[in-house]
């Protein structure tokens with residue numbers, strides 16, 4: 001028994017692994033399933049349980065425990081390259097997911113993510129034991145595992161497409177996959193140099209951009225630095241030493257700015273957290289490389305983050321900071337009013353600090369900070385109550401925006417976009433206003449439903465509709481990707497037969513009300 005069970009009174013099921021383990025695997029990208037049965041190391045589940053306890057309830061924990069036991073049993077005797085029992089890996093992946101507070105199904109999928117691939121467990125068995133949603137997640141993860149990622153640039157768009165299609169079906173698949181990759185990258189040291197380089201390159205080319213697009217900034221930064229350290233070990237070491245040395249010199253300036261900012265905000269009655277921001281080593285390297293800057297030029301910029309309680313205070317704080325130090329012209333960006341495509345919101349400004357050094361500030365609320373750090377995962381937080389429709393729409397909107405962004409950047413086919421839209425939420429259609437705003441409607445919704453979704457007054461005054469620039473009847477059923485334009489007249493009024501043209505409750509009640 002190499003493991004500490006989740007449950008104080010474990011029911012140890014007899015091991016069935018021997019007969020079902022697949023023959024020695026060679027197609028693995030990161031984890032080798034070598035068996036060293038005599039090696040005894042302990043994989044502890046308690047840190048995971050502690051994390052889960054903070055946001056999941058007892059019944060969730062119970063089914064998670066079952067998933068753990070099953071996975072433990074399946075992986076029994078399997079050892080990672082590092083010598084640890086294999087189960088330590090799914091546990092670590094689940095822990096990363098727990099840090100993002102993913103729901104019970106995602107945590108179970110994290111624990112089970114390698115059982116189909118490594119231990120030949122069939123999807124039917126997972127459905128029977130853990131239900132169809134968890135089985136689908138594990139199945140999706142196993143399929144993703146089989147995709148061969150090549151480093152060639154031309155293959156990259158295709159890889160993106162596959163990843164996107166997988167996440168379009170269920171974003172949790174990608175979240176667990178990213179957690180899986182993160183843990184593999186953290187433990188990459190046990191692999192051969194050649195493998196370290198190949199996996200790091202793949203991480204840099206495929207997973208880093210996806211983490212970035214999803215706004216998973218913490219992982220994005222960590223994956224970048226880990227890949228960098230394996231791809232250019234010498235440069236990484238040199239930079240790392242230089243940064244450590246420079247940190248000492250910077251301390252005085254950082255402290256001075258920090259004190260001034262804290263004091264000024266306090267005097268203005270604003271409760272704020274002020275943090276110094278450290279650039280990642282890869283970030284420094286890229287800046288030096290791309291902009292031909294010296295190390296000291298890159299490091300000569302100081303970064304701070306101010307986190308406040310509400311969004312009005314963000315602007316208030318901005319005003320106060322601009323009074324404290326002079327702002328550099330042309331450096332102010334309002335990502336609160338105009339969020340980035342991945343949902344990121346903050347005010348950015350660069351000030352001229354003491355000794356004339358540029359000081360970059362990010363100002364945001366707690367909520368914005370959460371999104372800035374964990375992106376799409378922040379929208380996927382476990383909720384006790386059902387997510388509201390608005391919530392879902394909002395999250396889908398941001399989500400689609402980011403997909404559209406990737407589409408633009410990779411120059412993928414229009415067909416891909418069609419797939420993504422159809423697969424995203426099978427119960428919804430996504431249409432565009434003439435100004436390219438995305439509107440989510442339930443399947444079967446008509447042009448008139450669209451008008452009422454925009455605004456009740458627009459619905460009431462509708463006289464005609466154009467779909468994809470063609471005049472179309474108001475009762476036309478909309479399809480994903482349609483561009484819908486509504487023509488109104490102040491004199492137009494709803495008629496009773498309109499009730500037969502609409503599918504959404506909102507439109508129907510508005511017409512009745514009229």
Ligand code: MN
Nearest residue numbers: 089113114180
């Ligand atoms: Mn794995």
